[in-house]
Amino acid sequence: MKHDRRRFLSLTAGSMAVIGVNAIAAGNNLSGTPSQTAGPFYPIKLPLDKDNDLVQIVDHDDQAKGIIANVYGYILDRDGQPVVDAEVEIWQCDANGRYHHPDDPNDAPMDENFQGYGSTRTDMQGRYRFRTIKPVPYPGRTPHIHYRITSPAGDQLTTQLYIKGFAGNRQDGLFNRLGSKARQQAVSVEFEENTDDSAQLMARWDVVLG
Numbered sequence: 529m530k531h532d533r534r535r536f537l538s539l540t541a542g543s544m545a546v547i548g549v550n551a552i553a554a555g556n557n558l559s560g561t562p563s564q565t566a567g568p569f570y571p572i573k574l575p576l577d578k579d580n581d582l583v584q585i586v587d588h589d590d591q592a593k594g595i596i597a598n599v600y601g602y603i604l605d606r607d608g609q610p611v612v613d614a615e616v617e618i619w620q621c622d623a624n625g626r627y628h629h630p631d632d633p634n635d636a637p638m639d640e641n642f643q644g645y646g647s648t649r650t651d652m653q654g655r656y657r658f659r660t661i662k663p664v665p666y667p668g669r670t671p672h673i674h675y676r677i678t679s680p681a682g683d684q685l686t687t688q689l690y691i692k693g694f695a696g697n698r699q700d701g702l703f704n705r706l707g708s709k710a711r712q713q714a715v716s717v718e719f720e721e722n723t724d725d726s727a728q729l730m731a732r733w734d735v736v737l738g
């Protein structure tokens with residue numbers, strides 16, 4: 529398991545090159561990614577291990593339950609330029625639908641091997657990457673991953689990633705509050721089969737600040 533973790537970290541530079549220049553080619557005058565509430569479950573106390581691999585906690589023998597996914601992309605400004613050294617934080621419930629937060633009323637068992645929260649910084653090309661689980665529903669919500677992005681200049685965007693085409697999205701209050709189809713599409717991400725053995729799925733989400 530620890531071996532897997534090293535392999536994931538060492539893969540970052542190489543496989544990220546594959547995503548190439550598509551995002552940059554998206555051009556300028558982009559619409560900012562819609563913001564969404566942080567909700568009640570941003571960690572009160574950050575975990576000791578808060579790296580970009582949420583599936584493997586330091587010194588745990590076992591990985592988290594769930595379908596493992598690489599979630600990655602660019603952080604861009606509205607001119608389509610990469611935002612370098614932005615802090616990207618994510619948090620989500622575990623495979624049982626339970627947040628690692630004392631206020632979560634869900635009494636589902638906690639997956640002690642899921643980190644629940646992770647943070648990273650974008651590289652010189654504005655790229656970020658997490659290894660986490662494909663989000664699952666919990667009572668009252670369609671699957672989502674919470675994001676908070678803070679640029680070096682201090683601009684901050686809090687939002688949520690959704691699974692593209694997931695049936696429950698249509699009944700979800702926060703998803704519907706986005707209003708237009710375009711705004712819903714801007715936060716809806718395809719989970720596809722991954723191309724290396726670091727994860728089962730991969731999901732690319734480029735986020736536009738501003």
Ligand SMILES: [Fe+2]
Nearest residue numbers: 567569669674
């Ligand atoms: Fe949530």
